[in-house]
Amino acid sequence: MIPAAFEYARASSVEEAVKLLKNYGEDAKVLAGGHSLIPLMRLRLAQPSALVDINGIKGLDQIKESGGKLHIGALARHVSIHNSQVVKDKLPLLAEVAAEVGDNQIRNMGTIGGVVAHADAAGDYPTIALMLDADIVTNKRTIAAKDFFKDIFTTPLAADEIVTEIVFPVANGPHKYIKFRRRLFDWAIVGAAAQKMDGGWRIGLTNVGPTPVRAKAVEEALHKGAKPEEAAQHASDGLNPSGDLRASPEYKKHLARVLTKRAIEQAG
Amino acid sequence: MKHKVATTVNGQRREHEVEPRLLLVHYLRDVVGLTGTHIGCDTSQCGACTVTVDGKAVKSCTMFAVQAEGKSITTIEGMAAKDGTLHPLQQAFWDEHGLQCGFCTPGFIMAASYLLSQNPNPTEDEIRQGLEGNLCRCTGYVNIVKSVQSAAKAMNGSKANAGEHSAAARRS
Numbered sequence: 001m002i003p004a005a006f007e008y009a010r011a012s013s014v015e016e017a018v019k020l021l022k023n024y025g026e027d028a029k030v031l032a033g034g035h036s037l038i039p040l041m042r043l044r045l046a047q048p049s050a051l052v053d054i055n056g057i058k059g060l061d062q063i064k065e066s067g068g069k070l071h072i073g074a075l076a077r078h079v080s081i082h083n084s085q086v087v088k089d090k091l092p093l094l095a096e097v098a099a100e101v102g103d104n105q106i107r108n109m110g111t112i113g114g115v116v117a118h119a120d121a122a123g124d125y126p127t128i129a130l131m132l133d134a135d136i137v138t139n140k141r142t143i144a145a146k147d148f149f150k151d152i153f154t155t156p157l158a159a160d161e162i163v164t165e166i167v168f169p170v171a172n173g174p175h176k177y178i179k180f181r182r183r184l185f186d187w188a189i190v191g192a193a194a195q196k197m198d199g200g201w202r203i204g205l206t207n208v209g210p211t212p213v214r215a216k217a218v219e220e221a222l223h224k225g226a227k228p229e230e231a232a233q234h235a236s237d238g239l240n241p242s243g244d245l246r247a248s249p250e251y252k253k254h255l256a257r258v259l260t261k262r263a264i265e266q267a268g
Numbered sequence: 269m270k271h272k273v274a275t276t277v278n279g280q281r282r283e284h285e286v287e288p289r290l291l292l293v294h295y296l297r298d299v300v301g302l303t304g305t306h307i308g309c310d311t312s313q314c315g316a317c318t319v320t321v322d323g324k325a326v327k328s329c330t331m332f333a334v335q336a337e338g339k340s341i342t343t344i345e346g347m348a349a350k351d352g353t354l355h356p357l358q359q360a361f362w363d364e365h366g367l368q369c370g371f372c373t374p375g376f377i378m379a380a381s382y383l384l385s386q387n388p389n390p391t392e393d394e395i396r397q398g399l400e401g402n403l404c405r406c407t408g409y410v411n412i413v414k415s416v417q418s419a420a421k422a423m424n425g426s427k428a429n430a431g432e433h434s435a436a437a438r439r440s
């Protein structure tokens with residue numbers, strides 16, 4: 001289908017993009033990889049009045065380690081995150097997650113900034129950002145991941161605010177992300193991530209609620225010495241997932257427990 | 269407001285004035301007149317519209333034509349040689365019966381050409397993974413995998429240093 005008409009402008013710097021967004025007003029949107037936005041526009045579920053294309057902003061896709069943190073530029077594509085040696089060395093979990101997002105064509109276009117700003121409940125990076133206490137940096141401020149994912153498709157970003165980078169801690173200990181889905185390129189029905197960090201475990205869950213979930217009860221049980229199997233029983237504590245075409249709420253809770261157990265056991 | 273887009277499509281310079289909402293796939297089919305690139309879905313899932321943009325496989329239904337400014341696009345029409353000799357991938361899909369109705373084939377060939385550019389000697393698993401973004405309702409994929417294997421062989425055989433480049437060029 002054909003999207004509704006809109007104005008279009010390319011920005012060559014973050015400042016210019018912000019200015020364009022301000023001028024176009026509230027209904028304008030940023031265009032990054034377009035792989036969430038364009039499908040919505042084709043179905044006319046989104047009808048922005050204008051798009052500000054940030055793909056030409058130089059350096060916004062930079063991936064680097066600095067000050068003991070891993071900085072991923074908002075425009076870094078899934079394929080670059082997967083192939084980046086720095087990410088493989090400093091946060092291999094993220095490189096592995098990037099390889100599980102969509103398919104080759106989607107990974108060539110989609111960006112981490114787009115996934116984070118879009119805040120789909122089934123997005124994969126938000127889970128990792130939340131469980132590892134990453135920071136989302138914008139042209140205005142730094143927002144902790146735990147304050148960022150407010151609700152489904154809902155973040156504190158203002159209409160003229162642009163995500164510039166996501167800052168992760170360095171963690172290269174045992175880790176695993178397991179994404180349960182029926183076809184390779186599908187979104188997660190449920191996903192579970194485990195990362196050993198600072199002597200403890202961080203456990204995160206994808207698509208078991210409107211936002212990503214950090215499974216603190218599992219982390220605490222592991223800290224107290226519970227076996228993965230026992231600890232993982234707590235993965236569904238407090239969850240209230242909505243059912244969808246692919247899974248009922250009960251099944252999602254079951255998956256949360258089973259996948260959490262496997263993620264801890266298979267973390268390597 | 270219309271915008272000027274200048275692209276190179278299959279080696280030929282093109283310049284047009286287009287509306288921003290024009291999808292790349294509609295630009296290729298309706299403006300440039302190359303209808304080999306197909307549209308099979310409304311959800312960015314089927315891959316029938318796959319082309320390469322600056323060498324990277326993309327779904328042309330999920331990109332606006334204005335985003336292709338200054339870029340070089342290859343579609344299925346750009347795969348065969350000027351004298352009509354089929355590209356090894358096209359020949360292999362023919363020889364190995366990698367298609368039935370053929371609707372998905374242009375997308376599969378473009379996705380496979382990207383896959384082989386990244387990994388000239390893929391295993392069956394790597395082929396299946398590499399083509400995960402393309403759906404075929406007819407073949408059951410077995411002959412598509414065979415076609416890509418056979419094309420990889422033909423393409424490697426035609427290179428002088430066959431055998432040496434595969435390990436080095438493989439994606440890590």
Ligand SMILES: Cc1cc2nc3c(=O)[nH]c(=O)nc-3n(C[C@H](O)[C@H](O)[C@H](O)COP(=O)(O)OP(=O)(O)OC[C@H]3O[C@@H](n4cnc5c(N)ncnc54)[C@H](O)[C@@H]3O)c2cc1C
Pocket residue numbers: 029030031032033034035036037038039074075100101102103106109110111112113114115117118122123124125157161162163164185186187188311312313
């Ligand atoms: C078939 C299919 C399967 C997919 N499967 C998965 C999956 O399994 N897991 C997954 O995580 N994703 C999946 N995706 C989504 C894909 O990863 C998208 O690329 C991603 O969600 C959005 O990133 P984008 O760069 O394409 O953003 P866009 O589509 O360009 O933008 C998305 C939204 O974020 C805003 N935005 C983008 N960048 C910024 C920025 N820097 N600052 C402020 N706002 C910004 C836009 O205005 C828009 O509202 C899938 C997509 C498709 C089509």
Ligand code: FES
Pocket residue numbers: 306307308309310311312313314315316317318327328329330
């Ligand atoms: S037409 Fe189906 S993915 Fe583009």
Ligand code: FES
Pocket residue numbers: 366367368369370371372373403404405406407
């Ligand atoms: S051959 Fe008919 S869809 Fe693939």
